[in-house]
Amino acid sequence: MKIEMIYLVFGAVVILALIFDLGLLSKKNTVISLTNALTQTFFWVALSFLFFAFIWHENGKTDAVQYISAYLLEWSLSIDNIFVFIIIFSFFKVKENSYSRVLLLGILMAIVFRIVFIALGSELVARFGWIMYIFGAFLVYTGIKMFGSSEEAEFNPEENWAYRFMRKFMRTTDEEPDGRFIIMKNKKAYFTKLAMVVIMLGLIDIVFALDSIPAVFSIIPDPSKKLLIYSSNIFAVLGLRSLFFLLRGAASKFDYLQQGIAIVLVFIGVKMLVAEWVHLPEWVSLLVILFCIAGAIVYSIYHKRKGEPKEITE
16 A cells, blocks of 8 residues: 555656646746756756655665665766767757757657566566576676767767657758748648657657666666656656756766766676676665766866757757
């Protein structure tokens, strides 16, 4: 009965928070200021930590630490995703007053995919325990590859599989959307650039989820604790929109964030591979995540690379 109550509380909190965010903190077709973005970011982070306190009260310290560790991991991965979002918005020349609505729809679409992936991953882990070793090896490989690359600079929307899929199988138009997602021409519906951005954000999150979902299972290995996995993922993804507006102007300040995230992925991958012989307390993962992400941000501020990522242009 307790778990059912927590699910109800989580669902109610998310719905009410979205209503509050959309109704009071966001207005249609308006430019989101830095102050507004900071307010929204604080709102979502504070809400996530309040849920952490609620989990601690209801389920105890272990579940609470697992939840907040998974949330911080997803949150840090979300920051890295913002680099790709910046390039997508620049490529499609999205007007600034459409950012908020497009991001919201893309993120809601991403949440649906996350729920499907988590349900599938939980079922696989429950049926085939050995799959955790595959997850671990994949994360180690991904982390090593990420450490030596610069994916945000290499990402090219025009060559991306999601973009080519839309151009091939959907009826699209390059006509100025004027805030519309669909344009009717000759009694036929055409998807505008805004609709393409929404779909692309949702589809590309599938690629992001291939890293983040296995990583979360390393922190919360018990497949019966799906609530902790769902809540940590959804709170992190919901806060991504406000985080985008807060960080897009400062994207060039975090040159080494990707390397910090890569170290975290290697650590949790190794942790999954040796879990049968070496058991680390939940707080160790939390400290490693905090240290690596904070360290990467501080290092980025004081050690600049040559060149800067593209800024969004209308």
